[in-house]
Amino acid sequence: MSETSPPLNSETLAVLLARHRHNPTRLMQILREAQEALGWLSPQTLSVIAKGVDLPLARITGVAGFYSFFHTEPRGRYRVLWSDNITDRMLGNQDLMQAMCKSLWLEPGHLSEDGLVSVTTTSCTGMCDQGPAILVNYRAITRMTAQRVAEVCELIRNEVPLDDWPKDFFVVDNNIRRRDILLRNDMTPGDALRASIARGAEAIKEEASNARSWREGAHGAAAGPALTLDEIKRSNLRGRGGAGFTTGLKWEACRNAQGSGPDPARYVVCNADEGEPGTFKDRVLLTEQADLVFEGMTVAGYVVGARKGMLYLRGEYRYLLDALESVLARRRADGLLGNNILQQAGFQFDIEIHLGMGAYVCGEESALLESLEGKRGVPRNRPPFPVTHGYLNQPTTVNNVETLAAAALIAKNGGDWFRTVGTERSAGTKVMSVSGDCERPGIYEYPFGVSIAEVLADCGAKDVQAVQVSGPSGVCVAPNEFKRRIGFEDLATAGAFMVFDESRDMFEVARNFSHFFAHESCGFCTPCRVGTTLLKNCMDKIHAGHGTEYDIKEIMTINQLLQTASHCGLGHTACNPTFDTLKKFRPAYERRLKSLAFEPAFDLDNALAQARQMTGRDDAGAHLATSE
Amino acid sequence: MSEKKTFTLDGDDVAFEPGQTIIQAALAAGKYIPHLCYHPEFKPHGSCKLCTVKINGRPAASCTTAAQPGLSVESEIPEIQDQRRTMVQMLLVEGNHFCPSCEKSGNCMLQGLAYDLGIMSPHFPQIFPTRPLDASHADVFLDFDRCILCELCVRASTEVDHKGVFALSGRGINKHLIVNAESGKLADTDFALTDKAAQVCPVGVILKKRVGFAVPIGKRRFDATPMSVVIAEESKTKETV
Numbered sequence: 001m002s003e004t005s006p007p008l009n010s011e012t013l014a015v016l017l018a019r020h021r022h023n024p025t026r027l028m029q030i031l032r033e034a035q036e037a038l039g040w041l042s043p044q045t046l047s048v049i050a051k052g053v054d055l056p057l058a059r060i061t062g063v064a065g066f067y068s069f070f071h072t073e074p075r076g077r078y079r080v081l082w083s084d085n086i087t088d089r090m091l092g093n094q095d096l097m098q099a100m101c102k103s104l105w106l107e108p109g110h111l112s113e114d115g116l117v118s119v120t121t122t123s124c125t126g127m128c129d130q131g132p133a134i135l136v137n138y139r140a141i142t143r144m145t146a147q148r149v150a151e152v153c154e155l156i157r158n159e160v161p162l163d164d165w166p167k168d169f170f171v172v173d174n175n176i177r178r179r180d181i182l183l184r185n186d187m188t189p190g191d192a193l194r195a196s197i198a199r200g201a202e203a204i205k206e207e208a209s210n211a212r213s214w215r216e217g218a219h220g221a222a223a224g225p226a227l228t229l230d231e232i233k234r235s236n237l238r239g240r241g242g243a244g245f246t247t248g249l250k251w252e253a254c255r256n257a258q259g260s261g262p263d264p265a266r267y268v269v270c271n272a273d274e275g276e277p278g279t280f281k282d283r284v285l286l287t288e289q290a291d292l293v294f295e296g297m298t299v300a301g302y303v304v305g306a307r308k309g310m311l312y313l314r315g316e317y318r319y320l321l322d323a324l325e326s327v328l329a330r331r332r333a334d335g336l337l338g339n340n341i342l343q344q345a346g347f348q349f350d351i352e353i354h355l356g357m358g359a360y361v362c363g364e365e366s367a368l369l370e371s372l373e374g375k376r377g378v379p380r381n382r383p384p385f386p387v388t389h390g391y392l393n394q395p396t397t398v399n400n401v402e403t404l405a406a407a408a409l410i411a412k413n414g415g416d417w418f419r420t421v422g423t424e425r426s427a428g429t430k431v432m433s434v435s436g437d438c439e440r441p442g443i444y445e446y447p448f449g450v451s452i453a454e455v456l457a458d459c460g461a462k463d464v465q466a467v468q469v470s471g472p473s474g475v476c477v478a479p480n481e482f483k484r485r486i487g488f489e490d491l492a493t494a495g496a497f498m499v500f501d502e503s504r505d506m507f508e509v510a511r512n513f514s515h516f517f518a519h520e521s522c523g524f525c526t527p528c529r530v531g532t533t534l535l536k537n538c539m540d541k542i543h544a545g546h547g548t549e550y551d552i553k554e555i556m557t558i559n560q561l562l563q564t565a566s567h568c569g570l571g572h573t574a575c576n577p578t579f580d581t582l583k584k585f586r587p588a589y590e591r592r593l594k595s596l597a598f599e600p601a602f603d604l605d606n607a608l609a610q611a612r613q614m615t616g617r618d619d620a621g622a623h624l625a626t627s628e
Numbered sequence: 629m630s631e632k633k634t635f636t637l638d639g640d641d642v643a644f645e646p647g648q649t650i651i652q653a654a655l656a657a658g659k660y661i662p663h664l665c666y667h668p669e670f671k672p673h674g675s676c677k678l679c680t681v682k683i684n685g686r687p688a689a690s691c692t693t694a695a696q697p698g699l700s701v702e703s704e705i706p707e708i709q710d711q712r713r714t715m716v717q718m719l720l721v722e723g724n725h726f727c728p729s730c731e732k733s734g735n736c737m738l739q740g741l742a743y744d745l746g747i748m749s750p751h752f753p754q755i756f757p758t759r760p761l762d763a764s765h766a767d768v769f770l771d772f773d774r775c776i777l778c779e780l781c782v783r784a785s786t787e788v789d790h791k792g793v794f795a796l797s798g799r800g801i802n803k804h805l806i807v808n809a810e811s812g813k814l815a816d817t818d819f820a821l822t823d824k825a826a827q828v829c830p831v832g833v834i835l836k837k838r839v840g841f842a843v844p845i846g847k848r849r850f851d852a853t854p855m856s857v858v859i860a861e862e863s864k865t866k867e868t869v
């Protein structure tokens with residue numbers, strides 16, 4: 001089967017479309033499955049799908065064109081993506097990728113001439129504690145070495161099917177270094193639900209013994225969700241996905257909002273997009289504590305009155321899909337999902353898993369909802385907020401994986417219990433993803449209030465120059481701030497903790513992040529769409545030795561604009577790493593700057609690079625002097 | 629006969645109807661706030677961000693923010709005007725704009741805005757994207773070089789023409805307009821010159837063939853009078869949705 005012209009397998013597509021009931025909200029899954037079956041999404045394939053879901057072809061093409069993991073051009077039977085987070089770079093991914101390209105005789109980003117393989121980079125794949133990492137046909141392989149590169153190249157050249165590759169290539173470790181209430185959990189599945197239902201039953205008994213309205217025992221049953229909501233509110237649980245919104249208030253707003261239209265409903269969405277570079281704690285929670293996460297979703301459904309939950313799993317974690325599906329199947333068999341859950345008449349809830357396809361912005365909750373509806377992942381205008389107008393315009397609560405896991409524990413043990421852990425204003429624990437320069441990268445669960453210095457000591461980090469807390473969109477913390485504490489009152493974090501020792505160049509860290517944001521901007525709004533690319537170009541110009549004070553001023557202008565005028569959090573924070581490092585590590589920039597007031601970005605010598613490549617020359621005569 | 633509700637725009641009272649956003653109320657009152665993706669006949673989009681103002685001290689897009697009684701809205705203040713200049717410059721370097729040879733010159737909202745804001749140069753390094761022209765259609769050609777991605781043609785073709793001729797593809801700086809045909813050519817769509825989508829482009833992408841320079845440069849809509857004044861006058865009487 002030639003890769004360049006896949007057969008238009010209309011039968012495959014017909015079966016696939018029927019299975020998804022020709023439902024346009026299933027478009028992402030339809031496209032993914034079509035691509036898995038046919039290799040890539042040709043215009044003809046897209047046409048069939050467009051007709052199948054009764055939407056214009058251009059709309060379908062636009063959706064496919066939005067996500068990095070959909071291919072509207074042939075990309076080879078083997079598609080290798082190198083995770084390009086700064087932590088992968090620090091572990092040498094660039095040299096390894098070059099070696100791979102050389103061995104396979106191809107240019108990064110281009111399909112090999114025989115249509116067999118392509119190799120390029122992708123945003124952080126969430127394997128920072130075991131990098132450098134790659135995806136081969138979207139399956140994760142960790143700990144790349146020169147040896148492993150050679151082996152992979154050999155397997156590709158021999159066209160060995162991925163299923164026959166050595167199993168140990170695909171091992172992903174959890175690397176749990178510190179457990180607390182979440183990761184220590186050994187609750188019997190269903191206990192949080194039983195406790196929630198028992199609260200209602202308790203209320204019935206009380207009502208009966210008070211002999212007030214024992215005939216109206218239904219009051220008590222209806223009280224179960226309200227009483228569980230009270231516990232969530234009492235717990236002071238705040239969102240773990242970054243924004244830190246109080247979960248009880250979110251659930252209450254969703255519960256109080258009424259659905260509308262022909263299919264009024266409420267929805268629970270678990271945000272497992274985990275795209276923030278340096279973050280991998282949701283991957284581990286979903287591996288170790290899938291039951292707890294699903295139980296949290298079910299508790300949320302019970303409280304807000306939803307019958308359907310959706311887990312939005314980032315495409316990079318596709319390898320978790322089968323295991324997660326089997327947990328769901330078991331829970332259905334055990335009466336923890338489906339109709340009449342735990343024999344409670346009318347308690348109905350089930351969970352679907354949707355896979356993302358490589359778009360960081362889809363972690364933003366309204367973009368995520370668009371994506372769930374089968375559209376381009378563009379953040380919505382707000383208000384209205386998802387709690388009133390979310391999935392299919394119905395009241396929806398979107399919560400992070402860790403938030404839902406914590407909610408399940410609270411449903412079981414109560415809000416007061418939860419508040420005994422952590423600090424006054426930050427109840428509970430935080431699961432942190434530690435990577436970078438340290439002896440023991442991995443997962444660390446701490447009660448809130450832990451200091452940066454303590455985490456650094458525990459993970460065995462030495463001569464630390466900086467820590468990037470909460471990923472590129474978070475803050476860069478310098479040694480004089482290592483006393484600062486993790487928590488909503490000081491350093492709020494979505495979980496990433498990337499360590500840089502003194503040998504690292506903080507300018508290069510910021511430059512890597514500027515590339516990330518430019519690549520991941522959804523392109524909806526002017527400031528972020530153009531600004532992130534201008535920032536990236538500015539950083540590349542400084543990197544190439546052509547930067548001046550003028551460029552620093554430009555960065556400040558772009559930063560100011562993005563912070564104030566961007567449409568969503570991605571744009572608001574896209575300049576943070578550059579701004580922070582400029583403030584705290586200015587020498588890393590200054591030693592690169594020319595003393596001139598201005599230098600054009602155009603580089604005469606660089607312009608000749610293509611000619612050099614074509615002629616195979618790289619001698620002195622083929623270069624123009626560009627130094628001062 | 630209750631009293632009309634008002635907010636202030638740069639110190640002046642502006643009355644509004646319930647349901648109006650700030651820009652809708654302002655334009656209805658004959659007060660101009662810069663905008664590109666907003667069009668009175670369409671639901672506000674909120675993407676270009678040129679209409680960003682300060683509302684009670686906080687920046688927000690005025691086309692998507694509901695008017696509320698007592699709000700204090702600041703628009704023509706140096707800080708906001710500076711940001712608008714930066715955004716227009718960003719749009720100028722993002723595409724390929726050669727005003728002197730453009731049929732839309734003098735009728736173009738991007739150019740009009742640049743003049744209004746006193747922009748003398750694009751300032752940033754040009755990005756020089758490759759965006760091939762589509763001249764396949766009998767009556768219209770598409771010069772994508774000038775597209776500012778406001779989605780007005782997309783919205784018009786979907787909501788008014790019910791054809792879905794236009795859509796967006798790509799992401800970030802690679803976002804681009806596409807048309808509804810396997811070939812990717814406008815000729816292979818059901819687009820017609822009479823479509824609403826043929827009339828809404830604020831810049832010079834969707835252009836009628838064979839009418840080049842019928843009105844000479846210098847005599848066009850925004851040539852003699854600044855765009856801000858023209859639009860404020862025109863919108864005063866118009867109803868908004």
Ligand SMILES: Cc1cc2nc3c(=O)[nH]c(=O)nc-3n(C[C@H](O)[C@H](O)[C@H](O)COP(=O)(O)O)c2cc1C
Pocket residue numbers: 238239240241242243244245271272273274275276360361362363364365366398399400401403404568569570
């Ligand atoms: C660009 C961007 C990316 C985001 N990515 C994630 C993510 O991967 N996971 C997540 O839980 N929240 C993410 N968020 C935050 C979500 O918008 C939302 O606040 C969160 O899912 C709410 O859940 P919580 O209240 O449980 O924290 C992101 C926000 C932005 C602006």
Ligand code: SF4
Pocket residue numbers: 361379520521522523524525526528529566567568569570571572
């Ligand atoms: S800020 Fe960036 S990611 Fe967010 S809407 Fe604007 S372009 Fe898209």
Ligand code: SF4
Pocket residue numbers: 774775776777778779780781782805828829830831833834
């Ligand atoms: S072609 Fe014109 S109307 Fe359509 S998106 Fe581009 S600039 Fe807007």
Ligand code: FES
Pocket residue numbers: 662663664665666673674675676677678679680689690691692
């Ligand atoms: S006019 Fe308001 S964002 Fe474009």
